[in-house]
Amino acid sequence: MTADLTFTYKGLTKSIGLPMFKPIKSPRTFELVAQEIQEAILSGRFKVGERLPSERELSATMKVGRPAIREAIRTLEYSGLLDVSKGVDGGIFVTKPDSSVALSKVFSYLFRLGEISIDQLTEARLLIEKDIVELAMRKISSQDEYSGLEQVLNSALEKCRTGVRPRKENFEFHRILAQFSRNPILIIIDNAIMPVLYSFVESLKPSLEHSKLVTESHMGILREMKKKNLRGALEKVEEHILWFSEEFKKTSGSEAISPNDIRFPDF
Template structure:
């Protein structure tokens, strides 16, 4: 599991796509990485050769996908020695009615399903990780992700929060579990982006994040599961509160 120490979310999202729908899946994977902040605003996508190899696609397919995202306003492609594909997407600032519109587009039943899915896979990831023998690099990574979300400015909080949660899944060493957790978070990302980042909520989440890390580092799977469940129940309650 030492190879997962440099967790950024790339393991979850920039993994090989299926050959039958290579273009469509490449667009989807890159868009997921952008929306989840794995590649943040102003950051450059990995070099073309490296990214094509990660996704298991041809460079022609990758260029087509990048061109599509450029036309959609997510990427800015620059030429020359210091060129590349740079992310220009920023999550929109919350506006009144955004959350209700997002839920209406999703459907109330799909919202509850998404929250249930997230609860199942993230609690499972924390249990698995807590039951693993973590080396110094894994412990360092987990503490670093915790510090990053605690130190994040409000404008960058959601991105650092995502990185923290994805780190737990990726450090299990299971690409399937990490991918499931990334998918679960993506399903609620537009909803979370539609509500303001509140200081009391950040402070409460910080205590819950610390409890999650403590349980994992102590090697207590049940405590890790309970800590994640409490945290996600709070997020679900916040969403329902803004919808009330």
């Protein structure tokens, strides 16, 4: 099928036919292999934790070369559907994909390109973390459920006393809080944002005193939640996020932080 393109030059009109669609290229062999394996997993033929046949067996079954099998497995491993381990008990195993990892990579690319500023991160956090706290308070049925958050904050305080910045604990607080919402979409988004937040924090090399203030702010949020004071908890969340934003603007001297030397959590 073609579309006519008409143009006029020196009084003469000319029409030429142009194709409406580009030619379709056949997918590469490894892409077809990846699609076949992916469909086998998503249709339930292979469950999470099950071992797939070996490269050699897959090659023989699908009648394609082992390089194509290897490339397909590498692609699915990167997407989070497969995990490849070596050794006596090694093999190709089906895993449950962590959607927050994939989303976090997108955020990290935007950060590297300078497309995410501290103000944009703050806006997103205000919307998401308030919803998380509200849902958590609605769904938590026992004070005992707060024990995980209390342990993390106590560990953070102990590190501060010994002169160590509680990097892991201050981020773990947000991860546990998101879990309390029992909403997988909010959990995925919050977990994806945390590495970007971590990048902002580490790029500015905050002091131990700053880490103490972050921990104390987290304790204030938890206190209001335990008192079942929703309004107070939401106010503490907003106060915490806005304070964090302003402190880092002062430290960086700019509303947008450079993505140079970006680092992500290794804990």
